[in-house]
Amino acid sequence: MDNLAAIANQFKPQGKVIDIQEYGNGNINSTFLVTLDAEAEKQFILQRINTEVFRQPELVMGNMRIVTEHIHHRLQHTLLSADRRWKMPSVLLTQDAQDYWIEPSGGFWRALSFIDAAQSFDTIQDTKHAREIGYALGMFHNLINDLPTERLADTLEGFHITPRYLQHYEQVLAKSTVNKSPELEYCLQFVSDRKSWVNVLENAKEEGKLTLRPIHGDPKINNIMIDSTTGQAVSIVDLDTVKPGLVHYDIGDCLRSGCNPLGEETQQWEVVRFEPDICQVILEGYFAVAKDFLTDNDYNYLYDAIRLIAFELGLRFFTDYLAGNVYFKVKQPSQNLARALVQFKLSESIESQETALRTMIEDLQ
Numbered sequence: 001m002d003n004l005a006a007i008a009n010q011f012k013p014q015g016k017v018i019d020i021q022e023y024g025n026g027n028i029n030s031t032f033l034v035t036l037d038a039e040a041e042k043q044f045i046l047q048r049i050n051t052e053v054f055r056q057p058e059l060v061m062g063n064m065r066i067v068t069e070h071i072h073h074r075l076q077h078t079l080l081s082a083d084r085r086w087k088m089p090s091v092l093l094t095q096d097a098q099d100y101w102i103e104p105s106g107g108f109w110r111a112l113s114f115i116d117a118a119q120s121f122d123t124i125q126d127t128k129h130a131r132e133i134g135y136a137l138g139m140f141h142n143l144i145n146d147l148p149t150e151r152l153a154d155t156l157e158g159f160h161i162t163p164r165y166l167q168h169y170e171q172v173l174a175k176s177t178v179n180k181s182p183e184l185e186y187c188l189q190f191v192s193d194r195k196s197w198v199n200v201l202e203n204a205k206e207e208g209k210l211t212l213r214p215i216h217g218d219p220k221i222n223n224i225m226i227d228s229t230t231g232q233a234v235s236i237v238d239l240d241t242v243k244p245g246l247v248h249y250d251i252g253d254c255l256r257s258g259c260n261p262l263g264e265e266t267q268q269w270e271v272v273r274f275e276p277d278i279c280q281v282i283l284e285g286y287f288a289v290a291k292d293f294l295t296d297n298d299y300n301y302l303y304d305a306i307r308l309i310a311f312e313l314g315l316r317f318f319t320d321y322l323a324g325n326v327y328f329k330v331k332q333p334s335q336n337l338a339r340a341l342v343q344f345k346l347s348e349s350i351e352s353q354e355t356a357l358r359t360m361i362e363d364l365q
């Protein structure tokens, strides 16, 4: 706590630091909630960026600043948030007015304002929650849609480019020495059967059917804050992966996390299922604010996006298991294998509902 308090104090807290606790369950960065002895702004978020993953963390902070400034400006001129509380986390500056602080030992730290009177959930709680999740992502896309992608740096090259993950998987597999098991065989076969399809979104991008836009990159449902009183979405947090991409990556990620009622850390991978009723409501919430900027081609690739992003996350977890858990944090060595099984089962469930999901998307159009 002493060392953490010293770090927290770099960000000019408006009061005495009285408590620091680990916060959330991020797989990459280390996140803490700092509590102050103060009347207002009692809490803020302190994070150490994983610089193994984000090799140029200054660029992450640059993107974050561009996006939050753009949104603050847009919010003054839009009716989108007229009937609701909508906030963006803001970056807290250091004593030298910098948006990050580097420890003598190299740790890269930043502080963000805390969205108060709100909470997030790992799984969908009810229909209203599902609609609000979709609404929040649509609202975010709507607010950044007019931000030119050239203004955003590519902070994580290859992020959500599934063919790249497949390439990396093949390299890792060739060298891997993990023990054989039925679960491992299932994963190997699962990936092998889908190799020829992983280019689906990248091909559409190359053919000019899908275009790059600013995206969130990680809009899983626990990154969407829900107002504790009204039950309405109030913010979308974790802006580390904001960069140019396809909105399909975001929609796929939001749905793969929202429509899996058992959650991505469940041990019961055999019974994981993609819930179409939740999907319908999340999409309704999303389209309510995003319809204006979606093209016919965007709709045509939505089914593939839902299937692909679940598969891709499974592939990323599986590769990391094979590589010895070098990317995602784990509590025990087989956790990334269990996580991969969950996402592969989810993709299998999506595939088994292809016709119904395609019809649903068409009907919502």
Ligand code: GN1
Pocket (backbone or CB within 6 Å): 025, 026, 027, 028, 029, 053, 217, 218, 220, 238, 241, 253, 264, 313
């Ligand atoms: C990682 O650290 P966290 O939980 O915000 C990952 C996402 C995955 C997610 C799965 C930079 O996000 O892509 O979807 O885990 N972030 C990065 O829970 O790789």
Ligand code: MG
Pocket (backbone or CB within 6 Å): 026, 218, 238, 240, 241
């Ligand atoms: Mg994240």
